[in-house]
Amino acid sequence: MNKIFTRMGDGSPLWLSPDEVRFELNEGTLDAADRGKVDPLQKEELQYLYEIIALPVNAASIKRGQETVTSSDSGAFKINYQANISLDRATAIMVHEKVLAADSLDLGNIDYSYKSVKAIMHDEAKVMENVQLCAIMPVLYGAMPNLGLYTKPDGPVDNWSELLPLGKIKEARAAQEEAVELAVKDMVYIAGGMHAAGADGINFDTCGASGDADVLAALLAIREIKQKYPNLGVEMGMAGEFILGMHGKLEFNKTRIAGLYPHRQAELAASAGVNIFGPVINTNSNRSFPWNLARAVTFIKTCCETSPVPVHANVGMGVGATPMTPVPPVDAVTRAAKALIEIGKADGL
Amino acid sequence: MGGIRTAGDLVLRMQLAKSMKIEQAKQYVADCLGVTSFELNDCSVMREIRQSLDIGYPMPDPGAAKGIEAKVNIARVLGLKINAVERFKEKTGLQ
Numbered sequence: 306m307n308k309i310f311t312r313m314g315d316g317s318p319l320w321l322s323p324d325e326v327r328f329e330l331n332e333g334t335l336d337a338a339d340r341g342k343v344d345p346l347q348k349e350e351l352q353y354l355y356e357i358i359a360l361p362v363n364a365a366s367i368k369r370g371q372e373t374v375t376s377s378d379s380g381a382f383k384i385n386y387q388a389n390i391s392l393d394r395a396t397a398i399m400v401h402e403k404v405l406a407a408d409s410l411d412l413g414n415i416d417y418s419y420k421s422v423k424a425i426m427h428d429e430a431k432v433m434e435n436v437q438l439c440a441i442m443p444v445l446y447g448a449m450p451n452l453g454l455y456t457k458p459d460g461p462v463d464n465w466s467e468l469l470p471l472g473k474i475k476e477a478r479a480a481q482e483e484a485v486e487l488a489v490k491d492m493v494y495i496a497g498g499m500h501a502a503g504a505d506g507i508n509f510d511t512c513g514a515s516g517d518a519d520v521l522a523a524l525l526a527i528r529e530i531k532q533k534y535p536n537l538g539v540e541m542g543m544a545g546e547f548i549l550g551m552h553g554k555l556e557f558n559k560t561r562i563a564g565l566y567p568h569r570q571a572e573l574a575a576s577a578g579v580n581i582f583g584p585v586i587n588t589n590s591n592r593s594f595p596w597n598l599a600r601a602v603t604f605i606k607t608c609c610e611t612s613p614v615p616v617h618a619n620v621g622m623g624v625g626a627t628p629m630t631p632v633p634p635v636d637a638v639t640r641a642a643k644a645l646i647e648i649g650k651a652d653g654l
Numbered sequence: 655m656g657g658i659r660t661a662g663d664l665v666l667r668m669q670l671a672k673s674m675k676i677e678q679a680k681q682y683v684a685d686c687l688g689v690t691s692f693e694l695n696d697c698s699v700m701r702e703i704r705q706s707l708d709i710g711y712p713m714p715d716p717g718a719a720k721g722i723e724a725k726v727n728i729a730r731v732l733g734l735k736i737n738a739v740e741r742f743k744e745k746t747g748l749q
Contacts, residue, residue, distance in 0.1 A: 372695040373676050374655045374666045401657075403712050408655050408662035409670070437738035439721040441710035441728070442663035443670055503738035506670050536735055538670035580673045614673040652669065652676040 309359050312637050314597050315590035316628035323359070326595050330354050333592070333599030340547075341566040343607040346599060350648050354602065357640050358595050365639040367646050374653040376581060376617050378447055378510040378542055379417050380410040395436050402442050408653075411447030411508045412436060418451035419492045420460070426495055430502040437503035445540060446499040447508035450492065450523045452515035455484035462487070465551060481518035481552045485525065492526035496537065506538030506580070514544040516551025517562040520570075524557045524577040531578030541574045542583030542619060543567070546604060567604050571612035581653070584608050585619045590629040594637050598644055601626040605649035615652035618645045625654075658710050659701075661687065661694040664732060671734055686732050707731055 308320040321329065330351050338345040346354070357365060367373075377383075380401065381394040392400070394412060401407040412433055414422050422429055429446070436444050456464040462484045465477035496507045507530065512523040527539050548570065550563025558576050565573065567584035574582045586601040601618075605625075609616045623629035626641040645651045655662030661683055668679035677691075684691040687707070693699045704711040709731060710724030719727055722742050729736045743749040 370692050370695075372655045372660075372662075374662050374669065376666065402663075403658070406657040406659045406662070406712075408657045408666040437722065437741070441658050441721060441724045443667050445670075500737065501741075503741040505667070505737055536671070536737060536740075540670070575673075580670050615669045615675050615679070652679075653666070 310636075311358055312594040312628055312634060313590065314588050314592050314594065314628055316630035316632075316634055316637070319593060321593065321595070323355075326358055327351070327355055329593045329595040330358070330599040333596035334603045336596075337586075337600040337603035341568065341604055341607065343566075343568065343603065346603050346606070346648070350602075350606075351599065353648060354595070354599055354644055357644050358598070360640070363636050365636070365643045367643050371646060373646050373651065374408040374617075376409050376445070376508070376540055376583070376653060377407070377411050378508060378583075379413050380407070380447070381412045382415055386415050395432055395439070398436050398440055398444060402440055407442060409443040409445065409505075411445040411510075412504075413447040413508075413510075417448050417510070418454055419448045419488065419495050420451065420454045422448055422495055423491050426498045430498045433499055433502035433504050437505075443505035443538070445506040445508045445538065446495070446504045447510050447540075448495070449511040449514060450488050450509060450519050450526075451511070452481070452484050452488055452519040452522055455487050456480070460484070460487075469551075478552050478554065481516075481555075485518050485522045488522040489526045489529065492522070493529050493533070496526070496530040496534065500534040500537045504537065506540060508540045508542065510542045510583075511544040512541055513548045516549040517555045518552045519544070520548055520562050521555045521557055524562075524573065527574075527577040527579055538580045539578060540581040540583060540617070541577075541579045542617075543570060543585040546584070546586045567608040568611040571608050571614070571616060575613040579614055581615050581617050582608075582612055583617045583619050585624045586626070588623045588626060588629050590623075594626065594628065594640075598626040598641060601641070602644050602649045605645050605651055609650045609652065617653035618649065618651040620645065620654045655695055656697060656700075658704070659697045659712055661700055664709075664728065665694065667728070667732065667734065667736075683732070 334345040463480040468477035708719040
């Protein structure tokens with residue numbers, strides 16, 4: 306029987322029989338259903354996923370008429386800092402708009418955290434002002450809440466990652482609550498500056514990287530920002546599929562934040578005033594691409610059904626079924642995009 | 655979706671400003687432009703539409719609206735307040 310070319314979650318090539326592909330797809334959707342307490346994919350959806358995996362082409366494409374839009378995180382420094390081409394960020398945005406046909410982009414500092422930007426906000430605002438004069442597409446300002454930066458020695462707050470192993474639970478929780486207050490203040494300040502500079506929106510990226518307190522900080526900041534600047538668009542992207550309970554007791558709108566999966570995260574984000582929600586589904590590099598894809602589509606489909614706001618699924622290295630490698634293979638990335646849009650019904654990527 | 659080659663920037667704007675899901679955002683933009691939702695992703699159709707409305711397009715002709723000029727027209731066509739456009743009006747006394 307002919308084998309089907311696919312990949313492992315780390316990007317390495319893999320040949321599977323049709324039965325093996327179907328087995329992996331089934332296992333992947335069942336894993337998501339079990340973890341997230343959501344419905345697994347139906348038989349017809351799994352069959353279509355199989356057909357996507359088995360397409361005898363390098364790059365897969367979505368059906369005509371189902372095209373969707375893209376947003377970014379750290380979009381303005383992919384060309385310069387990461388591809389290592391000497392180009393300022395404002396020019397990079399123009400390249401994305403006029404050459405790469407991006408639907409939107411976010412401007413951000415290389416130290417992509419709101420706390421780091423606070424001291425240089427006046428200079429960042431000037432870049433945004435220039436960009437807004439030249440750009441036609443929406444340009445957001447992006448950074449991460451990155452609550453860890455508020456801990457000693459970089460910040461003023463005790464480090465909960467050091468306190469927790471010592472059994473100092475109460476102290477660790479207090480430190481996180483203090484960091485939340487400081488982070489909210491910083492994020493609202495940056496949003497105000499970017500609103501004044503003409504930004505179309507603000508992107509809270511990698512929310513939850515430091516656990517539930519990190520998410521709470523973003524939600525509280527977003528609620529305040531939407532009250533102060535109602536016409537400033539807000540996108541919220543997550544750090545992982547599951548919010549870690551580094552604190553464990555934090556709530557927003559009477560919902561405990563720790564332990565939420567994407568479909569519940571989206572509801573909470575929308576209640577804070579988020580306009581676009583960006584869920585993350587982690588890629589398991591020890592499992593196959595079909596397994597990861599079925600799993601990601603299962604989570605995203607439920608998230609899109611539940612979310613009151615548009616969902617832009619994260620599809621980059623190590624998330625959204627994309628293999629965990631610095632140069633994700635086109636065959637895997639395009640199949641992930643096709644499946645997440647056509648079956649998952651993602652509103653964007 | 656193709657950004658200013660097609661109508662991706664406009665659809666994204668409706669998502670970001672009004673939290674519209676993809677089909678709703680596409681239909682809204684299509685209605686504003688007088689095309690079908692299907693045509694929004696056709697760079698051949700959309701280039702002519704964008705030229706006629708002067709809302710910005712790649713490899714622009716001389717005299718075409720650029721940057722903030724195009725966004726002023728986009729705000730009018732979509733019936734949307736664009737933050738940078740409001741700022742531009744305020745700074746230039748056009749408010």
